[in-house]
Amino acid sequence: MANIRDIAKRADVSVTTVSRVINEHPYVSTEKRERVRRAMEELGYLRNQQALTLSTGRTQRFVVVLPYMDHPYYGLFVNGLAKAALAKDYRLVMWQTEYRLDQERQALDLLKHREVDGAIVLSHTMTFEEMETYRAYGPVAVATVGAPETISSVHVDHYTAFCTGLRLLAQSGYEDVGIVLSRPDSPSSIARQRAYFDEVASARERWVWSGYLTSEDGIRLASVFLSQQERPRALFFSSDYVALGFLGELRRRGVRTPEDVAILGFDGHPIGQAFGLATMHAPNEDIGRTLFDVTFNEMNGCAPTTKSLVVTYLPGTTL
Secondary structure, eight states, rough: OOHHHHHHHHHHOHHHHHHHHHTTTTOOOHHHHHHHHHHHHHHTTTOHHHHHHHSSSSSEEEEEEESSOOHHHHHHHHHHHHHHHHHHEEEEEEEEEEOOHHHHHHHHHHHTTTSSSEESSOOSSSOOOHGGGGGSSSEEESSSSOOOOOOOEEEEEEHHHHHHHHHHHTTTHHHOOEESSSTTTTTHHHHHHHHHHHOOOOOOOOEEEOOOOHHHHHHHHHHHHOOSSSSEEEEHHHEEEHHHHHHHHHHHOOTTTTTOOOOEEEEEOOHHHTTEEEEEEEEEEEEHHHHHHHHHHHHTTTOOOOEOOOOEEOOTTTT
């Protein structure tokens, strides 16, 4: 396999010049840079990532910690992350945890062992106190609320966003409203439930359904919902994915929306538009892109950043 001395000889330049071209350093003329790249191509040179890491102290990789890789909710985050990473010639190491604390620790251990330059956590079980201990090894950024100032956070304000959606339902004439949440004890679910009891005069504990994460869960919820004698006239879901499963099952059973029950989702996933789902659009792709940027900037000396992005309403036929 060719090495940098072989390239230097073929391109008729110094080894230092070859090293600068490989590591994309400035101060190399365009003519010499082209000669080096042509020599690399002719000799079939492959960059040694391990050697590059030793010479620069950078792996050019971030680990992305997420509970499920097949859940559409996380796909938009990842798309934003991937676009930002591509622009900076970085790679993403995806680590699925299924909300297992041992898996979250293993993912962040990559930072401790210098196998990645930073960690981006989309959802987690780990406490922020424990997460802070990894800051000694590199930047950590999260897509969740409540992070300390030492951990970058890019997120939406779930309390405010849910208040906005609940007020929209009230303005549309719906007083009896229920909500559907994912993990009952997550910070976002706690904030959403608080918004529900603050905003809805007829709010009831039995109209709060928790533990619904997938479209299959939405189908299951439809059976539970229709079996109740006293039901809310509208449901506000914390996930479009769950809402679509629920909507599909209602349509199979001949239940009309919004005439029999109105549905409002949350996320703004593009697939929802195909089914006419009214939803609150969270800018998850923008969050992913910004998470990458703040992590990259922190790695290069900037302070941790906290940003809250705005949720907007996307109308549909279910409301």
